[in-house]
Amino acid sequence: MVKESVNLTxxxxxxxxxxxxxxxxxxxxxxxxxxxxxxxxxxxxxxSCDEGACGCCTVIKDGKAVTSCMILTVECDGSDIVTIxxxxxxxxxxxDPIQQKFIDCYAFQCGYCTPGIIMSAKALxxxxxxxxxxxxxxALAGNYCRCISHYTVLEALDKLAGVESDQYEVVKEAxxxxx
Amino acid sequence: xxxxxxxxxxxxxxxxxxxPAEYRHVGKYRVRAxxxxxxxxxxxxxxxxxxxxMIYAQILRSPYxxxxxxxxxxxxxxxxxxxxxxxxxxxxxxxxxxxWPPHKDLLDQEVYFxxxxxxxxxxxTVDIAREALHLIDVEYEELPAVFDAIDALKDDAPxxxxxxxxxxxxxxxxxxxxxxxxxxxxxxxxxxxxxxxEECAYTGEAMVEFNKMCSPNxxxxxxxxxxxxxxxxxxxxxxxxxxxxxxxxxxxxxPKSNLRIKTFxxxxxxxxxxxxxxxxxxxxxxxxxxxxPVKLVMSKSEQLIGHEQxxxxxxxxxxxxxxxxxxxxxxxCWYVDTGALCDAVQGQVGVGLGEAQLVMAKxxxxxxxSKVVVTNKCPAGIVRGxxxxxxxxCLARIMAHCMMLADKDPIETFKKNYxxxxxxxxxxxxxxxQSRGSDHYPETMQLAxxxxxxxDAWKGWLKPTKVVGRKAYGxxxxxxxxxxxxxxxxxxxxxxxxxxxxxxxxxxxxxxxTESGMxxxxxxxxxxxxxxxxxxxxxxxxxxxxLNNVVNFGLCGSRGTVTVGKxxxxxxxxxxxxxxxxxxxxxxCSPEQLETKDFQVFVRDNPQxxxxxKKLGPKDLNVIGxxxxxxxxxxxxxxxxxxxxxxxxxxxxxxVLRFLQGTDIGQIVDNRxxxxxLQGGVGSxxxxxxxxxxxxxxxxxxxxxxxxxxxxxxxxxFNDMPKHASVIEESQLDTFMxxxxxxxxxxxxxxxxxxxxxxxxxxxxxxxxxPATPDVILKAIKSKExx
Numbered sequence: 001m002v003k004e005s006v007n008l009t010x011x012x013x014x015x016x017x018x019x020x021x022x023x024x025x026x027x028x029x030x031x032x033x034x035x036x037x038x039x040x041x042x043x044x045x046x047x048s049c050d051e052g053a054c055g056c057c058t059v060i061k062d063g064k065a066v067t068s069c070m071i072l073t074v075e076c077d078g079s080d081i082v083t084i085x086x087x088x089x090x091x092x093x094x095x096d097p098i099q100q101k102f103i104d105c106y107a108f109q110c111g112y113c114t115p116g117i118i119m120s121a122k123a124l125x126x127x128x129x130x131x132x133x134x135x136x137x138x139a140l141a142g143n144y145c146r147c148i149s150h151y152t153v154l155e156a157l158d159k160l161a162g163v164e165s166d167q168y169e170v171v172k173e174a175x176x177x178x179x
Numbered sequence: 180x181x182x183x184x185x186x187x188x189x190x191x192x193x194x195x196x197x198x199p200a201e202y203r204h205v206g207k208y209r210v211r212a213x214x215x216x217x218x219x220x221x222x223x224x225x226x227x228x229x230x231x232x233m234i235y236a237q238i239l240r241s242p243y244x245x246x247x248x249x250x251x252x253x254x255x256x257x258x259x260x261x262x263x264x265x266x267x268x269x270x271x272x273x274x275x276x277x278x279w280p281p282h283k284d285l286l287d288q289e290v291y292f293x294x295x296x297x298x299x300x301x302x303x304t305v306d307i308a309r310e311a312l313h314l315i316d317v318e319y320e321e322l323p324a325v326f327d328a329i330d331a332l333k334d335d336a337p338x339x340x341x342x343x344x345x346x347x348x349x350x351x352x353x354x355x356x357x358x359x360x361x362x363x364x365x366x367x368x369x370x371x372x373x374x375x376x377e378e379c380a381y382t383g384e385a386m387v388e389f390n391k392m393c394s395p396n397x398x399x400x401x402x403x404x405x406x407x408x409x410x411x412x413x414x415x416x417x418x419x420x421x422x423x424x425x426x427x428x429x430x431x432x433x434p435k436s437n438l439r440i441k442t443f444x445x446x447x448x449x450x451x452x453x454x455x456x457x458x459x460x461x462x463x464x465x466x467x468x469x470x471x472p473v474k475l476v477m478s479k480s481e482q483l484i485g486h487e488q489x490x491x492x493x494x495x496x497x498x499x500x501x502x503x504x505x506x507x508x509x510x511x512c513w514y515v516d517t518g519a520l521c522d523a524v525q526g527q528v529g530v531g532l533g534e535a536q537l538v539m540a541k542x543x544x545x546x547x548x549s550k551v552v553v554t555n556k557c558p559a560g561i562v563r564g565x566x567x568x569x570x571x572x573c574l575a576r577i578m579a580h581c582m583m584l585a586d587k588d589p590i591e592t593f594k595k596n597y598x599x600x601x602x603x604x605x606x607x608x609x610x611x612x613q614s615r616g617s618d619h620y621p622e623t624m625q626l627a628x629x630x631x632x633x634x635d636a637w638k639g640w641l642k643p644t645k646v647v648g649r650k651a652y653g654x655x656x657x658x659x660x661x662x663x664x665x666x667x668x669x670x671x672x673x674x675x676x677x678x679x680x681x682x683x684x685x686x687x688x689x690x691x692x693t694e695s696g697m698x699x700x701x702x703x704x705x706x707x708x709x710x711x712x713x714x715x716x717x718x719x720x721x722x723x724x725x726l727n728n729v730v731n732f733g734l735c736g737s738r739g740t741v742t743v744g745k746x747x748x749x750x751x752x753x754x755x756x757x758x759x760x761x762x763x764x765x766x767x768c769s770p771e772q773l774e775t776k777d778f779q780v781f782v783r784d785n786p787q788x789x790x791x792x793k794k795l796g797p798k799d800l801n802v803i804g805x806x807x808x809x810x811x812x813x814x815x816x817x818x819x820x821x822x823x824x825x826x827x828x829x830x831x832x833x834x835v836l837r838f839l840q841g842t843d844i845g846q847i848v849d850n851r852x853x854x855x856x857l858q859g860g861v862g863s864x865x866x867x868x869x870x871x872x873x874x875x876x877x878x879x880x881x882x883x884x885x886x887x888x889x890x891x892x893x894x895x896x897f898n899d900m901p902k903h904a905s906v907i908e909e910s911q912l913d914t915f916m917x918x919x920x921x922x923x924x925x926x927x928x929x930x931x932x933x934x935x936x937x938x939x940x941x942x943x944x945x946x947x948x949x950p951a952t953p954d955v956i957l958k959a960i961k962s963k964e965x966x
Contacts, residue, residue, distance in 0.1 A: 043227035044220015046446070048398050049479040053889035056398055084220035099218040103210055106851040109696030109859065111217035112224060112398045112446025140897035144889070146398055146447045147696045148862040150900045152855060167902050171850050177207040 006077045010040065011086030019074055026073050033057040033068035036083060044084035044115045048144075055143035058116035059083045065123035067142070084115035087122065097160060098122055104173040105156040109147035117143045121157055133163040204705045205917050208851040209715050211701040213444065213694060223443045225402050225418040226476050233404060234263055236465045236475040237308035239298040239315055240485060241290035244555040244882025245324035245337065248288050248297065248317060255314035256300060261307040263469040265315065266299040274434035275464065277456055279355050279523045282343035282553075285432075285460045289322070291339055291519035292555050293883040294484035296457060301465040301473055324555035325349070326878045328491060328516035331552045339519070339553050351521040351551040357427075358526035364609030365525065367509070367532050367547040375508030375544025379499030382508075383580030386495045387573035387947050389931070390516065391873035392488040394892060395562040395863045399446020401455050401486050402476030405462035411437045413463060417455050418476075420448035420695040421733025422725040428454040428523070433463050440725040445695035449863055450561035450735055450924075451487055452695070454522065483892060484884045487560035488874055489864075490527065491516025494573040496547070498539075500581040504592050506539040513549040513570055520558035524551050524566075529607025530663055530736070531566030534925075535574055536605065537660040537815050540598035540614075555882060557874070563864040565736055568928040571659045572868070575932035576947045583640040583945075589936070590628045590637075590819075593658040594621035598815050606662055606812040614662075616814045617843045619910040624658070624819045627841020627906040631821045641943045649828045652836075653941030657929030660817040663736035664920045667810050670729035671746035673707055673754045675778070675792055675802040682791035684778040686711055686718045687801075688747055691728035692739070696859070697923060698852045699739040703747050705848065706917060710751035712776045737816065737921030740848060742808040745915035749806025752916070757802050761795040814912060816920050818842045818857075820929040822866075822901075824937040828960065831953030833870050833938060837902035840926055845912030846919040853922065857905050860927025867895050869934035870950050 006017045006026060017026045017035070026035060036042040036059070045068060048056035052070040059068045060082040087096035098121050101107070108114040117140060124131055124139040131139070136157045145153070151168040158165050216222035253265040268286040275285045286296055298315050302308035325331040325339075331349040338348060345352050354363020376382060403417040415438055419425040422440035430438050445452060462473040477486060496511025513531070517524045528549045535547065582592050597620050598604065603613050617623075628634070636644045636654040644652045671690040678684055688707045692700050704718040721728055731746070732738065759770035762780035766773065766788060774783045781789035796802060819841040825834045840857045847853050861867070871893050875885045886892040911918040931949060938956065939945045944963035948955045 037227075042220070043223075046224070046399070047226070048400065048446075049889045051479070051888060051890060054398060054479075084218075088219050095215075095218065102218045103214045106208060106210075106214075106698075106855065108214075108217050109698070109855055110398070110447045110694075111213070111222055111444060111696070114217050115220045118218060134898075137898040137900075143897060144398060144894075145897075146396060146449070146862050146894075147855075148859045149855060150897055151858050151903055152851065154897070154900070167900065169854065169904055171854065172208060174208055174210045177209070177850075 003074055003077065006074055008076055009080045011083060028072065028074050030073050031069050032071045032073050032076055035073040036068060042083050042085050046112055046115060055120060056113050056116040058119040058143065060119055060123050063123070063126060065120045084119060096122065098125065101156040101160055104175060105152050107149060107152040107156040109149045113143060113145045117145065117153055131161050133158060133165055136161060136163065202709055203712060204709045204715055206847045206850060208849055209701060209705055211698055212704065224399055224446050225416060225443055228416060228443060229474065230404060230406060230472045233472040233474050234301050234303055234469060235305045235308050236299055236301045236462055236473050237305065237312055238296045238461060239300070239312045241293055241295040241297050243290060243319055243321050244293050245322040246290050246319040247322060249320050250318045251298065252316040253298065255316065256311040259307065259311045259314060261303040262300060262311045263471065264301045264465055265311065266464055266468060271464065275432060275460055277432060278521050279525065280343065280352050282340045283520050285457065292557055293881065294557055295519065296461065299461045299465055301469050324882050326554055326556055326876055328514040328552040328554060329493060331554050332550065349553045351517065351553060353525055355523045355525040357523065358529060358607055359609050361609050364529055364605070365549045367536060367545040367605060370544035372508050372510050372544045372546045376499045378501060379507050380502040381581045381584040382497060382499045383577040384497040385577050385580065385947065386493060387576045389492040389569050389572045389949050391949060392491045392516065392556065392559055393562065393863060393868050393872040394483055394488050394874055395449045395451040396483065396892065397447030397449065397452060400477040400479055400482040401452050401458050403455055403459050403462055404472055404474040405459060405466045406472035407463065407466040411435050414439050415459060416441050417459060418442070418445050419453055419455055420445050420693050421453050421735065422691055422693065422723050423730060423732050424453045425455065426725045429456055429459055432456060432460060442693040442723045445693055448695040449563045450565065453561065456522065479889060480887050484557055484887050488518065488557050489562040490524065490559045490566065490569050492569040492573060494570065496574060496577055498574065498577045498581055500585060504585060504587045504595055506542045506578065506596050508544040509539060509542055510546045513547070515549060515551045516554050516556065516559065517551055518554060518556040518558040521551055521553060522558065522560055524560065526607060527561065527566030531570035533604060533606045534567035534659060534661055535570050537598040537662065538571065538658055539596055540602040540604065541596055556876060557884060563860065564924055564928050565663065567659060567661060567925065568864060571928060572931045572949065575657055575929065576935060579936055580945065586640065588637065589656045590624055590633060593656070593819065594624050597658060597817060598660065608812065612662065612812045614813060614815055615913065617817065617910050617912055619843045619908055620817045623841050623843045623906065623908045626908065627819050627821060627839060630904065630906050631839045633821060636823065641940055643941045643943065651826045651828055651941040652823060653937040654821065654823045655933040655936030655940060657820045657933035658817065659925050659929040660815045661737060661925045662812045662815040664738055664816050665741045665811045665814055665914065666736050666738050667732040667742065669731045669742040669746045669808045671750040671806045672729055673747065673750040673804045675754060677793040682779065682793060683717065684792060686713055687721065688718060689721045689728055690743060690746060691723055691725065691731035691733065692720065692743065693723040693733055695734065697734050697739060697856065698849065699734050699743060702740065702848050703743050706744055706747045707751045710748055711755055713778060737924040740919050740921035741914045744917055744919065745808040746806045748916040750804040752804065753806060754802050754804025757804065758792050758795065762790070765790060765795055814914055814920060816922055816925060818922060818925050818929065820927070820933045822930065822933045822937050824934060824941055826938060826941040826956060828942065831956035833951060833956065835866050835870065835901040835934060838866065838930065839904040841906040842922055843908035843910050844920050844922050845914060846909050846917055847907060848917065848919050853907060854905060856923035857926045858903055859923060861930055865927030865930030866934060868949055869931040871952065873950055
């Protein structure tokens, strides 16, 4: 059966797209990252390697972290998608605890890979609120960071998970500086 | 650490109990202004931006390493609906030539590497442009190719750019005017090398290669949007780490042009995304031909095969050391493979040669030559360092051989030989400079060694720290420094813009800095906030733009800390001086009796006498201060790199277990930022160059790069990070108001040689091949067993 439309819930908002080759329609070849970025202007999700190897385009689909460059939008019919823009509370503007900890620990440099890293971490914590250090490191193994912000990312996530590690030196967080 | 007194300046922090009192901001972690945008996905990068009527360019790239285009037919591509222009070498005006000296046309009838642009297609969408590329019919005549710098200098090598270089061969002219205004400099010479070696008790001689031309592979691929404004004017949005450098290099390559460069946050660069010349020129010619703004963002594969890689390096050198452990003579030649384009690589060679002198600063006898050579590989350029890591990683192995013969501890040898105040060296401008840097480096090295536990771990040359079953452990050390930390002129304007309501204001720091990860925009804000004594949230640093801002070369060579620091603090101090002078008139006192806090001026001994800055001057007008930094090369930085590895003697697999860096940066500007600068040095360099990273070419077949995707190109992942620690000393260097130097560029640069030293010690035989992959290690173990 030919699919004529795709229904998606993205960051809590329902969307219905027509499938086809005509102007404005979603062609069957369109990837989820293209739909998010070009149609919905959810540009926090980055399109980088386009082969599922860098994790910059990671979003949460039905509770699991997926690389949105490797999924066709037409395959997502009925799915619930969360992107980096969907983590902040839309009313209070309070950040997700992972986002806040990334700021407190300065867990980024250029910040290009950060949304993907946060989404991978979020999916992990949703499934497993108390991961071990090893589980955290495995969950992020598909996220590429070339600036080497790994240590502060791990510090932030270890702290959220209550994991102690001697892999890095712990220094003051932002709010501790003037206390 | 020892006690240091901060130098004198007008706005000195008070001294309490013989120690400087804490700064309000400097030294502390302060959240970057863009932090919230980064973690929420709102932060803007180039590919998130578009302009009205924009179309998209794509590039047809050569499948051959060296070929001549016999025929090219674009008619089928041009006929495709949605295509606006197809451009080949036949359509190019004269003068669109890349490199120094100019030698490679943007589009040429000849192609020089697999990935070289053959045609540009501009269309309504990326998909249409890509489809059109498939409709271009090209017939190539394959030409002989050369993939190695030394081979390219042989008599029978194909000459790639006849008539373009004075040598008449593939050797590029030495020197580049921008970096060497006094004339070309490409050779360290001095003393009497022959006599120098006679004085030596130990000599090492070898050919060492750092030649796998690793890819920096920033997560965000290079890209730009070019809008031709008509006449000579172009507005360019680029994923460049420096608008000013981007303008400086590209303006001469687009004849009769006036470029305005704007940038957003840049998704990683590591020195590698600065000029973006090929990408920008392709869009510029497409913009001229179509009259539309044109966008081009490279695919990851294009970035890997067609953007800049690390320079290839082969060094044949002889180094001599005296009985008491002083390096006394150096002779050799550095063959630099710049791939199919030499884009001011001569400047990198100058810095590399400079850095070599810093680690052997007592040596008076030099004959170290260099040759920059073009080959049929992807162009090479800047990657986490500016030539220093390449040369250091090779010379360090020969230095290690001398130390091994003499049975000297490397830390003790580094301490003796590293540049000290008063030592002289020739820098990349060809001039002789005398160090007035830190005298605290030897002590810093010792503190780092102590924290690492070097004394217990070091068992001697080619001796493992321990062997457990079939796992051998070894430690290694490397040292490097850079005197580029005060390079290039820079300006800054600081303005106090009063709030419309209330007593407050915004402090506007106008200087051209792109955020590509180093956090230096936040540092500029911090410097201004510290001088003016205001909350950092009330400081705004202007958007990067080569037209709206005063001159700033941007962040390269770790120059940001000193040069931005000096220009910003001088500008802020200038504005503050004006405020205090106005306050003195108001309070009928001297400016020295006044202080500022949170945009108020108060009498220091009677703080109740207080007035908002807003009320002091003419109504509505900003108070404006100006500051500048002028280039100098007399403060060398230093970073000692210590590491421990585990080698599996059966499989040859290496695990880097830990690393520690020791440095004296004068003053910590930001406690977290500096650690990230230390950690950052090991990516696309250092540890990975030593153990896993390489660009692999099919040199016996197609000449193509085989590591052309992220599935093929290997690098370290989150679950493979060694332990990190650091020793950061603050000896209050005489650089600028806040006494700091930058460190990011060199923080990992001595790591590659340190890893090879550690591997050699673990397995008991010298390993001098980068990367030391399992096959290299097993081969070395076998050679030892064979002896």
